[in-house]
Amino acid sequence: xxxxxxxxxxxxxxxxxxxxxxxxxxxxxxxxxxxxxxxxxxxxxxxxxxxxxxxxxxxxxxxxxxxxxxxxxxxxxxxxxxxxxxxxxxxxxxxxxxxxxxxxxxxxxxxxxxxxxxxxxxxxxxxxxxxxxxxxxxxxxxxxxxxxxxxxxxxxxxxxxxxxxxxxxxxxxxxxxxxxxxxxxxxxxxxxxxxxxxxxxxxxxxxxxxxxxxxxxxxxxxxxxxxxxxxxxxxxxxxxxxxxxxxxxxxxxxxxxxxxxxxxxxxxxxxxxxxxxxxxxxxxxxxxxxxxxxxxxxxxxxxxxxxxxxxxxxxxxxxxxxxxxxxxxxxxxxxxxxxxxxxxxxxxxxxxxxxxxxxxxxxxxxxxxxxxxxxxxxxxxxxxxxxxxxxxxxxxxxxxxxxxxxxxxxxxxxxxxxxx
Amino acid sequence: xxxxxxxxxxxxxxxxxxxxxxxxxxxxxxxxxxxxxxxxxxxxxxxxxxxxxxxxxxxxxxxxxxxxxxxxxxxxxxxxxxxxxxxxxxxxxxxxxxxxxxxxxxxxxxxxxxxxxxxxxxxxxxxxxxxxxxxxxxxxxxxxxxxxxxxxxxxxxxxxxxxxxxxxxxxxxxxxxxxxxxxxxxxxxxxxxxxxxxxxxxxxxxxxxxxxxxxxxxxxxxxxxxxxxxxxxxxxxxxxxxxxxxxxxxxxxxxxxxxxxxxxxxxxxxxxxxxxxxxxxxxxxxxxxxxxxxxxxxxxxxxxxxxxxxxxxxxxxxxxxxxxxxxxxxxxxxxxxxxxxxxxxxxxxxxxxxxxxxxxxxxxxxxxxxxxxxxxxxxxxxxxxxxxxxxxxxxxxxxxxxxxxxxxxxxxxxxxxxxx
Numbered sequence: 001x002x003x004x005x006x007x008x009x010x011x012x013x014x015x016x017x018x019x020x021x022x023x024x025x026x027x028x029x030x031x032x033x034x035x036x037x038x039x040x041x042x043x044x045x046x047x048x049x050x051x052x053x054x055x056x057x058x059x060x061x062x063x064x065x066x067x068x069x070x071x072x073x074x075x076x077x078x079x080x081x082x083x084x085x086x087x088x089x090x091x092x093x094x095x096x097x098x099x100x101x102x103x104x105x106x107x108x109x110x111x112x113x114x115x116x117x118x119x120x121x122x123x124x125x126x127x128x129x130x131x132x133x134x135x136x137x138x139x140x141x142x143x144x145x146x147x148x149x150x151x152x153x154x155x156x157x158x159x160x161x162x163x164x165x166x167x168x169x170x171x172x173x174x175x176x177x178x179x180x181x182x183x184x185x186x187x188x189x190x191x192x193x194x195x196x197x198x199x200x201x202x203x204x205x206x207x208x209x210x211x212x213x214x215x216x217x218x219x220x221x222x223x224x225x226x227x228x229x230x231x232x233x234x235x236x237x238x239x240x241x242x243x244x245x246x247x248x249x250x251x252x253x254x255x256x257x258x259x260x261x262x263x264x265x266x267x268x269x270x271x272x273x274x275x276x277x278x279x280x281x282x283x284x285x286x287x288x289x290x291x292x293x294x295x296x297x298x299x300x301x302x303x304x305x306x307x308x309x310x311x312x313x314x315x316x317x318x319x320x321x322x323x324x325x326x327x328x329x330x331x332x333x334x335x336x337x338x339x340x341x342x343x344x345x346x347x348x349x350x351x352x353x354x355x356x357x358x359x360x361x362x363x364x365x366x367x368x369x370x371x372x373x374x375x376x377x378x379x380x381x382x383x384x385x386x387x388x389x390x391x392x393x394x395x396x397x398x399x400x401x402x403x404x405x406x407x408x409x410x411x412x413x414x415x416x417x418x419x420x
Numbered sequence: 421x422x423x424x425x426x427x428x429x430x431x432x433x434x435x436x437x438x439x440x441x442x443x444x445x446x447x448x449x450x451x452x453x454x455x456x457x458x459x460x461x462x463x464x465x466x467x468x469x470x471x472x473x474x475x476x477x478x479x480x481x482x483x484x485x486x487x488x489x490x491x492x493x494x495x496x497x498x499x500x501x502x503x504x505x506x507x508x509x510x511x512x513x514x515x516x517x518x519x520x521x522x523x524x525x526x527x528x529x530x531x532x533x534x535x536x537x538x539x540x541x542x543x544x545x546x547x548x549x550x551x552x553x554x555x556x557x558x559x560x561x562x563x564x565x566x567x568x569x570x571x572x573x574x575x576x577x578x579x580x581x582x583x584x585x586x587x588x589x590x591x592x593x594x595x596x597x598x599x600x601x602x603x604x605x606x607x608x609x610x611x612x613x614x615x616x617x618x619x620x621x622x623x624x625x626x627x628x629x630x631x632x633x634x635x636x637x638x639x640x641x642x643x644x645x646x647x648x649x650x651x652x653x654x655x656x657x658x659x660x661x662x663x664x665x666x667x668x669x670x671x672x673x674x675x676x677x678x679x680x681x682x683x684x685x686x687x688x689x690x691x692x693x694x695x696x697x698x699x700x701x702x703x704x705x706x707x708x709x710x711x712x713x714x715x716x717x718x719x720x721x722x723x724x725x726x727x728x729x730x731x732x733x734x735x736x737x738x739x740x741x742x743x744x745x746x747x748x749x750x751x752x753x754x755x756x757x758x759x760x761x762x763x764x765x766x767x768x769x770x771x772x773x774x775x776x777x778x779x780x781x782x783x784x785x786x787x788x789x790x791x792x793x794x795x796x797x798x799x800x801x802x803x804x805x806x807x808x809x810x811x812x813x814x815x816x817x818x819x820x821x822x823x824x825x826x827x828x829x830x831x832x833x834x835x836x837x838x839x840x
Binding site for chain 2: 024026029031033036037039040044045048049052053055056057058060061062063065074100101102103104106107111127130131132134135136138139140142143144150224230231232233234235250251252253254255256257259260261262263264265266267278279280281282283284285286288356361363365366369371417
């Protein structure tokens with residue numbers, strides 16, 4: 001690839017060359033932050049408008065059941081969304097729950113894991129994971145009198161001994177894009193009778209995951225990144241069918257009751273994954289997510305992965321050719337790379353801001369404790385359903401210009417914003 | 421009130437005679453189920469459309485900060501919604517959190533309460549409360565090794581002794597509409613050093629509540645009933661400022677961290693109520709709720725209460741006159757009545773279904789354990805912002821006809837639906 005037309009030819013042969021039209025991508029924007037918030041699928045606005053006007057406005061309480069038009073059916077909405085997510089992560093729909101935030105989902109699964117191993121007192125988390133995983137684990141440890149143990153991200157199994165109830169890892173690192181060998185790590189921890197939980201926030205919708213075949217125990221994933229569910233959309237939880245008879249989540253609300261409308265005094269968990277529900281489902285958010293997931297209906301995760309690797313390969317190759325001094329922290333081996341590419345830079349914050357000013361949206365992630373430092377990671381996500389090879393090419397051109405012109409040193413970038 | 425024009429005259433003098441136009445109320449429907457799902461405020465559809473198209477679609481990740489138009493600002497959205505709810509429940513905005521489901525909110529506050537009274541081992545709940553309150557309490561008791569004690573709803577303080585950490589009550593009963601004397605019960609339990617938590621699901625937006633003045637400890641409330649936030653909209657939580665330095669919720673996610681974007685390894689709670697947040701806020705649902713709450717901006721809760729009592733008084737009076745044998749279970753004293761009226765009937769399910777067929781939407785609530793029984797409570801909520809006195813009049817006319825014609829015995833109503 002030596003000029004933009006070479007990149008355009010790659011788009012023509014991509015298995016996902018036709019899916020960009022399913023999304024709104026703003027004019028003049030190269031959007032490489034779909035790993036933080038996925039783009040808007042075109043049909044969501046209309047669907048949400050219909051849910052608000054017809055189901056809420058006209059149907060009112062009747063929409064919990066089916067309306068004469070077939071719309072409504074809110075009671076089963078969460079199950080319908082679970083059925084759309086399941087094939088994307090190698091799961092059976094009956095093992096997937098959708099409805100809580102990622103943090104609440106992690107809390108439920110971590111508590112359930114601790115209770116499945118009452119003779120073991122340690123939760124293991126990697127220190128470089130997305131922080132909420134560690135924060136929630138520390139909260140669970142505090143609550144239940146357990147020990148939180150940090151592992152070496154390069155060798156998490158070294159921290160797993162006979163005291164470990166749960167090893168909780170993020171499949172794809174949010175800063176570097178490095179990916180674990182999920183089946184191998186799972187098998188290694190299970191050989192020591194620890195349970196294994198995978199955070200799929202940066203995998204689901206971008207990287208093939210085969211939860212059932214991997215033999216993993218628990219998984220949680222976000223739906224507003226590569227699954228494009230919208231800001232703050234509900235997370236999904238997977239519980240291995242091996243564990244469901246025994247596993248118990250702690251937030252025992254009415255929607256997880258065996259018979260919610262009996263309004264009985266005593267809690268009786270619903271069978272299987274249904275008991276993972278707590279309160280009334282977030283209907284508007286689930287409806288947006290349900291519609292957003294339609295973009296995956298005719299795709300395989302193998303196609304998605306092929307397109308993703310082609311994009312990240314091209315980005316890395318162009319950076320190597322044009323900016324050989326750049327400190328790329330993302331693994332070059334396919335089997336260790338998610339769907340993003342990151343580099344370290346002493347002025348990473350300014351680099352990202354200068355790129356945003358040029359219409360190339362990536363984001364900045366801090367390393368270390370200094371909130372005001374501009375040094376850190378510049379991170380670029382390649383959501384293969386709407387990012388094209390020409391976008392990759394354009395992004396590299398802009399990055400070259402930003403670095404050559406030292407645009408990152410603009411005084412306007414000396415104070416960090418809350419986000420990006 | 422002897423004919424419909426008398427009812428119409430009451431609408432003319434009502435302090436809320438002008439607010440019905442702020443809502444979508446379907447043609448031909450008398451909606452008396454706003455205590456289950458509030459009607460759609462007119463402006464929500466447009467606002468949600470703007471959030472989807474402009475903030476998510478065009479703004480993308482930039483909408484966490486302010487967009488050039490002033491839209492976006494998702495980082496502060498939950499705080500803005502809290503500021504709208506606070507005056508409706510007599511609270512300071514700094515003491516209100518919004519973002520979790522009611523069940524998750526109850527879990528957080530009950531765990532926090534148990535930790536504030538480590539020397540006490542009992543949680544007290546009423547057996548007739550909305551079931552999720554009891555279910556969540558039983559889950560917390562299981563998790564922390566506490567005892568769950570059921571109190572007599574008629575005398576909850578009799579169950580509060582020196583072992584009680586928390587007395588958790590629903591302010592207005594979801595079946596009968598009976599209302600507790602919130603300040604008096606609070607004072608009684610606190611005299612025994614128990615903490616007191618109020619479930620305001622059936623109060624907020626319909627009944628004046630003065631949390632700060634009451635001296636209560638904790639409160640949780642739903643926003644999709646009288647606050648009209650939409651199906652499954654996020655709940656609110658209130659924590660007394662007296663307790664905030666010490667109270668700790670257990671789901672320690674990144675949005676409750678003192679500095680979320682530092683992405684530090686160790687959890688450090690944000691100051692005050694901000695630490696009650698867990699995961700990424702549900703932006704679509706919070707935006708709908710934010711807009712829905714605008715309908716209260718120029719109203720006082722005293723006006724709302726005056727209109728509510730006028731409606732329930734009229735309903736009770738007409739039932740007494742026309743159907744004197746009906747077993748009304750809602751208290752007749754104003755100070756013990758919420759914003760709904762319920763009666764028991766051996767064919768309550770059929771009565772409600774026959775009314776729905778006539779366009780009068782109330783709902784059915786079971787008593788006892790028999791899922792298939794039609795016997796129970798017929799429940800009618802009077803959301804005073806959009807229910808009129810003429811609706812009350814029409815509802816009673818239809819009810820008379822349903823009972824006189826034994827329409828409740830229609831074989832189509834012999835099998836109960838999941839909802840209503």
